[in-house]
Amino acid sequence: MDTYLTIHSPKSNDAGQYSFEVSNAVGPVTKSIHLSVPSVSIIEVPEVIVGNPIITVPTIQSCPTPVSAMWQKNNRHNIEEFERLDINDAKYFGSSDDPDDPRLVMQKVTQEDALYYRLIVSNGIGQSASNNIYLKLIGGVPSLYVHHETHIMEKSVTLVCEMTVPINSPTVSDVFWTKDGRKIDITGSGGKYSGGSIVNPSLSIKMVNSNDEEMYQCCASNSVGEMCSEKIYLGPPRIEFNSPDFDASPKRVTYIATIKSIPVALNAEWKVKQDRNDRFQVIDMHDPLYKGSVIALPRPKLVVNKHKAEQVESFQLEVFNFIASSRRNTQDIVVDSHDAVINKEIPVPLMKFYSK
Incomplete structure (x- = not known):
């Protein structure tokens, strides 16, 4: 004996539990079936290494049979809002929204994929959403x-x-x-x-x-x-001067430079010229006028023990490395190996010192 109940195009008001009872001389037997919206669950995804693939397959229980499925991801700017995920995007190649076999595939996850995901499944009774799963990514660039x-x-x-x-x-x-x-x-x-x-x-x-x-x-x-x-x-060495140290008695001025250079500076030379129109000449470090001066890198020091009225632009430091040399005047005129010149005003303390 075939006995059945047919519900054509079930709707939300058809939801509920249906029971069928059969009896004979021994007694009755009852079977029940529940019509409702689908039940959808997704197993939480473990940590995923950035750059690796991932496949997510849900579990669906539905009576009546589901008629549609849709993958969603949360809006990046609002975690509470979800939007449809375009499985036709090459990023999701292999994904499916077939209600009989939905799956979400990412061939190569990136930092931008660290979002919440869910699946919406519908049947004749209605629709329901799966639990939200968060794609937690680990790893990074060197x-x-x-x-x-x-x-x-x-x-x-x-x-x-x-x-x-x-x-x-x-x-x-x-x-x-x-x-x-x-x-x-x-x-x-x-x-x-x-x-x-x-x-x-x-x-x-x-x-x-x-x-x-x-x-x-x-x-x-x-x-x-x-x-x-x-x-x-x-490139060529870079020369930086500290503020000059003035000693009014016995009329002495000290210049200390800091050298920054890649490759390292090989040597340095303090130079002097006696007249504005002369060329700079290398200073004799043994001259009493410059007693206390050193050319040790990276902090060469020039000590000028004043014996006569040297001009403030009379001194220069030149530093060499494998690339080229750089020169800088103590009055803060920079002259590098490409003949670039930057003029700055003579410091007032130095002018006063030499005017005595």
């Missing part, structure tokens, strides 16, 4: 710290790149250096450059000269993305 080492005897410089990768991050896939924003061809450099690899990210530059003056930067990447270090400048 961190890079750069500094330099100068090898004076070899006339070479190593731009040291210390690279660290966050725990549970994808391995580094590429390391390279740029010079003035252009990628350096290490293998095609004829031995000029070496290093700059995953195994040895530091860059060595042989026979450093004026042609090597430029900004250098180390970059590394993994499946998460790319990170570049701070830029490091190879």
